[in-house]
Amino acid sequence: MSSREPQSSSETVNVSLGTAGLLGLQEVAQDALPTAAYLMVGGRCLRDCAFCAQARTSQARADALSRIVWPPHDLDLTITRLREAREAGRLRRCCLQVTTAPGYLAQAERVLRRIRQASDIPLSVSAHARSLQDVRRLLDAGADRLGLALDAATPEVALAAKGPGWAQALDLLESAARAYPGRVSTHLIAGLGEQEREMVRLFQRLAEQGITIGLFAFTPVPGTALERRQPPALASYRRLQAARHLIQLGLVRAADMRFGEDGAIAHLGGAPSALRQALADGQAFRTSGCPDCNRPYYNERPGGVMYNYPRPLHPAEIAEAIALALAAPARDVSQGERLG
Numbered sequence: 059m060s061s062r063e064p065q066s067s068s069e070t071v072n073v074s075l076g077t078a079g080l081l082g083l084q085e086v087a088q089d090a091l092p093t094a095a096y097l098m099v100g101g102r103c104l105r106d107c108a109f110c111a112q113a114r115t116s117q118a119r120a121d122a123l124s125r126i127v128w129p130p131h132d133l134d135l136t137i138t139r140l141r142e143a144r145e146a147g148r149l150r151r152c153c154l155q156v157t158t159a160p161g162y163l164a165q166a167e168r169v170l171r172r173i174r175q176a177s178d179i180p181l182s183v184s185a186h187a188r189s190l191q192d193v194r195r196l197l198d199a200g201a202d203r204l205g206l207a208l209d210a211a212t213p214e215v216a217l218a219a220k221g222p223g224w225a226q227a228l229d230l231l232e233s234a235a236r237a238y239p240g241r242v243s244t245h246l247i248a249g250l251g252e253q254e255r256e257m258v259r260l261f262q263r264l265a266e267q268g269i270t271i272g273l274f275a276f277t278p279v280p281g282t283a284l285e286r287r288q289p290p291a292l293a294s295y296r297r298l299q300a301a302r303h304l305i306q307l308g309l310v311r312a313a314d315m316r317f318g319e320d321g322a323i324a325h326l327g328g329a330p331s332a333l334r335q336a337l338a339d340g341q342a343f344r345t346s347g348c349p350d351c352n353r354p355y356y357n358e359r360p361g362g363v364m365y366n367y368p369r370p371l372h373p374a375e376i377a378e379a380i381a382l383a384l385a386a387p388a389r390d391v392s393q394g395e396r397l398g
């Protein structure tokens with residue numbers, strides 16, 4: 059420990075393994091470095107989302123979130139390393155994940171203030187807010203962006219995976235976006251039982267309000283209620299990634315798209331050549347969300363099927379992803395239904 063590093067305050071924060079490696083808090087072999095630092099506070103959650111390792115009844119590791127391990131590290135040391143990595147240009151954002159445990163909001167405010175006092179790093183916080191007042195507290199504590207996770211695409215899917223409250227969460231998300239334009243993100247998980255059509259309809263609604271969408275692929279985590287559920291089909295996820303990207307860029311509207319009887323995207327609503335050109339840089343298939351959020355291996359294993367690329371895609375990967383996204387599941391697109 060160098061002379062500049064602070065005396066340990068023994069308060070700890072959970073640090074994603076990749077982030078701990080980047081900050082030099084522990085040795086971690088990794089082929090895709092995080093461009094944002096991912097920290098977590100709160101501990102076991104009072105809520106009980108069926109897909110989440112931190113859920114109240116989850117039997118998953120206490121230091122897991124999605125398939126990632128978040129070992130505890132000294133808060134002061136972590137913040138010092140974060141400031142140094144920011145100054146060295148190795149980090150472009152910090153994201154504080156907050157589980158809904160007793161006193162979570164006050165704890166989140168305290169940690170956000172500590173980070174803000176130490177560094178000008180762009181700061182996101184992903185937490186459960188109950189009101190606009192909660193939203194204001196988190197932003198006043200130093201966050202420049204707030205993530206209010208909807209997770210599910212419909213009230214019915216949410217009820218099965220998370221319990222009641224989806225409509226209120228959407229309402230607060232939209233109110234926060236009106237009150238703090240350009241500073242609000244949400245998380246949506248593909249593969250919880252929704253139809254692609256339902257996800258696309260929500261993409262359009264959120265995009266029209268300037269809400270940034272962080273798209274996740276459902277990932278079965280051992281010890282959670284959904285540990286036996288399969289991840290979404292890659293082709294379906296590629297279609298959704300393309301739809302989200304094209305809608306958020308305003309290049310197509312959900313109403314222009316066509317859907318098969320099963321609600322799968324049959325046509326992305328543009329001329330194939332124009333769609334190929336719009337997707338040619340591969341950006342659509344990279345991790346989406348706040349600027350500089352790349353969440354390496356949040357939904358996939360190294361060397362496994364890549365849902366969200368945490369880095370620029372190689373040309374062959376782009377070609378493969380576009381082929382999957384544009385391969386219409388329905389044979390005759392003209393028969394595909396439009397958005398109801």
Ligand code: SF4
Binds near residue numbers: 154204245346
């Ligand atoms: S999109 Fe990324 S940076 Fe933003 S709240 Fe979600 S995990 Fe954090």
